[in-house]
Amino acid sequence: MTIPNAAANAAPPEEAGQAPIRPLAASTAAAPMVAFEAVTKRFGEAGGKPGFTALDGIDFTVARGAITGIIGRSGAGKSTLIRLVNGLEKASSGRVTVDGVEVGGLSEHGLRDLRRQVGMIFQHFNLLTSRTAFDNVALPLEIAGVDKKTIRDKVTPLLDLVGLGDKAGRYPSELSGGQKQRVGIARALATSPKLLLSDEATSALDPETTQSILELLKRINAELGLTVLLITHEMEVVKEIATDVAVIDRGRIVEAGSTFDVYASPKHETTRTLLATALKLPEWLRNGLKAQPSVGDRVLVRLVFFGETAFKPLTGRLVSELGSDVNILAGGIEEIGGKPFGSLVVSYSAAPDVVERANRFYAETGLSTEVLGYVA
Numbered sequence: 001m002t003i004p005n006a007a008a009n010a011a012p013p014e015e016a017g018q019a020p021i022r023p024l025a026a027s028t029a030a031a032p033m034v035a036f037e038a039v040t041k042r043f044g045e046a047g048g049k050p051g052f053t054a055l056d057g058i059d060f061t062v063a064r065g066a067i068t069g070i071i072g073r074s075g076a077g078k079s080t081l082i083r084l085v086n087g088l089e090k091a092s093s094g095r096v097t098v099d100g101v102e103v104g105g106l107s108e109h110g111l112r113d114l115r116r117q118v119g120m121i122f123q124h125f126n127l128l129t130s131r132t133a134f135d136n137v138a139l140p141l142e143i144a145g146v147d148k149k150t151i152r153d154k155v156t157p158l159l160d161l162v163g164l165g166d167k168a169g170r171y172p173s174e175l176s177g178g179q180k181q182r183v184g185i186a187r188a189l190a191t192s193p194k195l196l197l198s199d200e201a202t203s204a205l206d207p208e209t210t211q212s213i214l215e216l217l218k219r220i221n222a223e224l225g226l227t228v229l230l231i232t233h234e235m236e237v238v239k240e241i242a243t244d245v246a247v248i249d250r251g252r253i254v255e256a257g258s259t260f261d262v263y264a265s266p267k268h269e270t271t272r273t274l275l276a277t278a279l280k281l282p283e284w285l286r287n288g289l290k291a292q293p294s295v296g297d298r299v300l301v302r303l304v305f306f307g308e309t310a311f312k313p314l315t316g317r318l319v320s321e322l323g324s325d326v327n328i329l330a331g332g333i334e335e336i337g338g339k340p341f342g343s344l345v346v347s348y349s350a351a352p353d354v355v356e357r358a359n360r361f362y363a364e365t366g367l368s369t370e371v372l373g374y375v376a
C-alpha cells in the first residue's frame with residue numbers, strides 16, 4: 001500500500017530558508033535510528049469496540065547507517081509500521097522513536113520537522129505530472145521557502161547523483177519507471193534527511209530496473225551514510241540490499257536478525273515460505289508442494305552452503321551417498337553482505353531409509369538443510 005503524499009518531505013516555510021536543517025535531537029552514535037517499543041496499532045476502535053489490531057507488540061530497532069528490510073505478505077502490517085515512523089499514523093500504545101525523539105508526542109510543528117529528516121519513496125513514485133523532473137525534486141525545497149539559487153545548487157547535483165543530469169526538463173510522462181523512481185529518490189533526498197523510508201519502491205519495476213534502483217540505494221547509503229528502512233514482500237530485494245531483516249506476519253515480528261543468518265537458517269514458517277518463492281522453483285513444483293509425504297513421494301530439500309562448506313564439492317558426495325536418485329532443481333552461489341553463500345534445491349525419494357542416509361550425511365558434513373516439502 002502506498003500513500004500519495006508528494007510533499008511528504010516538505011519542510012515548513014517559516015524556518016527552512018537557507019538555514020541548516022536542525023537535528024531532531026542530540027543524537028548518540030550508538031543509539032538506534034528508529035526504535036519500536038511494545039508498539040500496538042488498532043484501527044476502528046470506538047465506543048469500547050476493540051477494533052482491528054494491525055500491529056501487535058512490535059519491539060524492533062533500526063541501526064544507524066544500516067539498510068534494514070521489513071518483509072511480509074500483503075496485509076501483514078508493513079505500511080502501517082512505516083507510517084508510524086513518519087507520523088502519518090499514531091501508535092495505539094507503545095513508543096516509536098526516531099533518533100531518540102518519540103514520534104507520537106510531536107506537535108504539528110514537530111512533525112513537519114521530522115518529515116524533513118525522514119525522506120520517503122513510494123511504489124508508484126507519486127510524482128506531480130505537471131512538473132518536470134527538476135521541479136519535482138525542487139518541490140520540498142520550494143515549500144520550505146528556499147530561494148531559487150539555493151534550490152538550483154541543491155537539485156542539479158541530486159539529479160546527477162541519481163543519473164538524471166540530462167533529464168531535468170523532462171516530465172514524468174516522458175520518463176521510464178526506473179527514471180521516475182530516480183526522480184522520487186532525488187526528491188526524497190532534497191531536504192538532506194538522515195533516514196530514508198522505502199515503501200515497495202521496486203515492486204512496480206522489471207527485474208533489471210529493480211536491480212539498478214537497489215544499486216543506487218546501496219550507493220546512497222554508503223556515500224551519504226543514510227539509514228534506510230525498506231518494506232517489501234520480496235525476499236530477493238532484502239537479499240540484495242538489506243544488512244538486517246525483520247519478518248512480519250499478521251502484525252507481529254516473527255523473526256529478525258542479520259540478512260545472512262535469516263536467509264541461511266530461516267526459523268519461522270512465514271520466512272521459509274517467502275524464501276521458497278525467492279528460490280524461483282518452477283511454478284508447477286511450488287504449487288505441488290505438500291507438507292506431509294505420501295508413499296512414493298519425493299522430498300524437496302534446500303541445501304545451504306556457507307563459510308567453510310561454501311566451496312566444498314559436497315553435492316557430488318551427496319549423489320554418491322544416495323545413488324543416482326538425486327535431482328538438482330535449482331541453485332547457485334551468491335553473496336549476501338559480502339559473504340559467499342550457496343543454495344541448492346535437490347529432490348530424492350522420501351522413503352525413510354533414503355532420508356535417514358541423507359540426514360546422516362548432512363550431520364557428518366555440517367551442511368545446513370531445510371525441507372521445503374514433498375511432491376508426488
Ligand SMILES: Nc1ncnc2c1ncn2[C@@H]1O[C@H](COP(=O)(O)OP(=O)(O)OP(=O)(O)O)[C@@H](O)[C@H]1O
Pocket residue numbers: 001002043044052053054072073074075076077078079080081233
Ligand atoms: N486505515 C485503516 N483502517 C482500517 N484497517 C486498516 C487501515 N490501514 C490498514 N488497515 C488494515 O491493517 C492491516 C495491515 O495493513 P497494511 O497496509 O499495513 O499491510 P501491508 O503489509 O502494508 O500490506 P500490502 O503489502 O498489501 O500493502 C490490513 O489488514 C489492513 O486492512
